[in-house]
Amino acid sequence: MTTMNNASTASSLSLKTVVWIALLLMAACVLPFFVSNYSVFQFSMVLSYAIALVGLNILTGYSGQISLGHGAFLAIGAYTTAILMDRYDMPYWVTLPISGALCLVVGFLFGLPALRLEGHYLALATFALAVALPQLLKFKHLEEWTGGVQGIVIMKPDPWITSFAGLSINSDRWLYFFSLLVALIMFLLAWNMLRGRIGRALMAIRDQPIAAASMGINTPFYKSLAFGVSALYTGVAGSLSAILVAFVAPDSFTVFLSITLLVGMVIGGVATLPGALFGAAFVQFIPNVADQISKAAPWAIYGVLLIGFMYVMPSGIYGAVRLAWAKLRGSP
Amino acid sequence: MSTLLELTDLSAGYGASDVIHGLNMKIEEGSITTLLGSNGAGKTSTLRAICKMIRTRGQMVFEGKRLDGLSTEEIVRLGVAHVPDGRGTFTSMSAEENLRLGSYTRKDKRAVAEDQERMFHYFPRLKERRQQQAGTLSGGEQQMLAIARALMLRPRLLLLDEPSFGLAPLIVKEIFGIMRTINETEKVTILLVEQNAAMALDLAHQAYLIETGRLAMSGPAEQLKQDEAVRRAYLGY
């Protein structure tokens, strides 16, 4: 049983990687004009999930703190955006940095008591949060803000430009490009942070906490920082998804949402950035396919894969692809 | 006298490296054999190897059966009792529960009850403290409890890892005396790992000397006691 600590972030991009990314970006830009509106929406959701998975990865993959309750940050981001848009008529794109900042603070504060909890206990506490979340969101006294059981409906934003080079840009396509831009920014920021001092400190703390502390790394600060940044990312993803779906309600944020994030991280690859994209695509599209067999089928598949991946591919699809690629190129 | 346990070219270790290399030992039935050596020489590892608590290479044959492919529990059930270093007491259970655990694999209830009485006869101090939580017993009492626990198995072979460690000389003398009695009256074969070479060589019939994982010397205990090099290095004169 190999550990998942083998993954790390490339410290600089090789020419090949840059080419790959450029090609991918070009494909992404062209994509929405060839598929249905619903598919465009789904791809936007993939981008939103990917940002959330980067967030979860920062906390669990890189910093080694297990969270089974990240749905809570999705909820905070989503509800922040919904309330700001619905009650205060704020433009959608302004709500993103606000919810990000809010989640950064909340996450950091969360991180403080979490410092005292290791492994299983932190998993337990976050699991409890995830289970209690819907009930919290339905709480009568907060109904004025949260809309109670019915939630809040938001107006779908209009595109700023309705056509570009002869191609029509509707709401869905506009929001897709918006999501793409946000995702690009978030991924770049994450990559920059993780390949530098902060990333190294986090991984040191994850792998050898006592040695890290005795080398002078301010462990409590970095761990809480990881929580904060992770929450920020997930909050932004939540905001984005609220805008895309145009609706927030308590029952969207059950414990199964948090588990979905876990599935995405495991399948994509723990402690990898590209893995977040794989994982996001997986959790967005598999239910579509599996739903046709039975309502329960996607989850049965998730469960089997969660266990299977721990046995066979602990470093996720991205890790397996990297390994296979390395073998093909003939590394000894 | 037949050979009870034979080790042939035994190597063993932790992780990737070996700590004992190519040991050859023969333990005769009914004898007391001692394995001497300084700290880190590999004595404890030898006992752990015999019980398959660590990975091994080479052959180990006990009463005609190969031990190599067996698990620790299975080896114990063949009649090998091991009193580990640190005693391995079940600290939150009573002394009596520790003894009951020693006889866990036995089916002959009446004989077990007799054996327990006999243990109390050898170690009267344990009888006084039978209901006491084992973790609160003194070092010497815990050592006696550990030996008694091992003997409750009615073992053919008793492995003892540094029974004198951390104990006052008087208690050590008492324990060694009991070991001689057990060997003579109950015919239990004993393999004794010890740093206290003087006492061990007084008790044992056969002796082996291990240095950095390899056998440096072997022979009757008397012989090693007279040996110049052994005397200087391990007996202090």
Place this chain on the structure above:
Amino acid sequence: METFLHQLVAGIATGGVYASLALALVMIYQSTHHINFAQGELAMFATYMAWSMVNAGVPYWIAFFSTILLAFVLGVLLQKIIIQPVQNAPVLSVVVVFIGLLVIFNSLAGWIFSYTIKSFPSPFPKEAPFGIKFMSAHELGSIGVTLVLLLFLFGFFRYTPLGLAMRAAAQNPVSSRLVGIRVGWMLALGWGLAAAIGSTAGMMIAPVVFLEPNMMSGILLYAFAAALVGGIDSPGGAVFGGFLVGILENLLGAYLIGTELKLSVALLLIVAVLTIRPAGLFGKVIVTRV
């Protein structure tokens, strides 16, 4: 006064269910230091098995005991096949496997039995004996079943050789091997017992909360809170914690908070215990040496 008595007794009854589930959690934690996130779903699935038997015409008590037996076997198999290989894997891997089990059993129940809410029978008569008004027969019976279960477990672990061996294997696996105990099987038996205990908890609570695949998630939360309050490595503590949480939940729910925030109270309890006194009331305080 009567409502208070009723709430108290109802609290003891549900407390018994929490105590049983908490005990199952502690049993697994003691021997493996793993938290079994799937305990609730296993109990739920076992209850569905009982439901199918009863639905097919099997008399209640036969279904009851068959379910306990089936749950036991299922627990042993799960430990041997799925859990044992990841026994020493990193924490994240272990947690992921447990969540995987949770998800599989939850979705299996939904798949096989559908998500429509079903009613689960209570073996106890409608009216409590002696004309008692402040508690129902089911509450009385549920408390009775819990007590019998706890007594059985106490006797088993205290007085039988197998119980002694299981306790030894949980406390000190190395020394246990040295007295010939097959530690691997002791762990499997522990899982089997935990699953069996969980199944009785499920069957006792199902008549009250109705049977559906998500019925145990809130209850599991209370069981976690109970186990932590009592001390996650103390069986006695878990039982005490269970009854305490049950009574608190009912009294707070009736007189202070109302039923809406009950899960959040459990969450608060969990976080509070973990941050202030992780060892709980009766657990061992562990000091790690660097």
